[in-house]
Amino acid sequence: MRKVILEVDNLVKTYKGKEVEIEALKGISFNLYAGEFVAIMGTSGSGKSTLLNVLGALDEPTSGHIRLNGVNSEDFFVEPKATDYRRENIGFIFQAYNLLKDLTVEENISLPLLLKNESKETIDRKTANMIERMGLTKWKKHRPVQLSGGQQQRIAIGRALIGDPPILLADELTGNLDANTSSEILDVLTSMKKELNQSILVVTHDSKVATYADRVLFFHDGKITNEYECSGDKDLEKIMKISQDILKGANE
């Protein structure tokens, strides 16, 4: 039986403004399994970023539960526990890389281990290993600005993975990259998935990204309206068709 890493159970998020309430998530439930790559696609404003924020304990849900490795989320959302939860459990990857510009490649990648107070020996060994895995050895003393977009995203992936987080959350990780570099980054991600049995959740507008996933969840109006099991590149047309249908339905 496949091991469940993340259980999302009836998640609701309501933003309360002075005049209006916006129900961004209207009861989202799904499981993420060990070593599974799930892509989330959907209409604009359908709640994808809200979901990532809640899963990353950057925002608190109005109701519902998250269980990560069997641990209930009740306490995740209150500081300082939220910071501990993020540090121990989540690797984040963003569209804009979010690297520290004054730090070198190796300093950026090693940061999560420094924050975890790991020993110098462990930090040096794990960082050198991750830099090599990401193909960045030649550039380890460079600053991010001296590197290409694809190389910067590889720094971000290395930084996200170095602390062995149970899940990786990515928001439009190829949004700033051209088609070739996007494929290269997705190849890096899928090889890490296989090597480390890494569980990955990616929010994307790009159907190509979804073809690298094992499963695609389609969001519309705060709900999961469709789910699709993938099996490689040949599914691109089908994924594009489903996402176009959802967008068409949303505009009718």
Ligand SMILES: Nc1ncnc2c1ncn2[C@@H]1O[C@H](COP(=O)(O)OP(=O)(O)OP(=O)(O)O)[C@@H](O)[C@H]1O
């Ligand atoms: N901080 C906030 N306060 C109030 N409303 C918010 C807030 N963040 C998001 N929303 C609203 O919640 C809904 C879902 O937004 P969200 O950003 O999660 O959608 P999305 O699917 O990520 O959209 P996109 O694909 O355009 O990035 C939208 O109606 C949005 O306006």
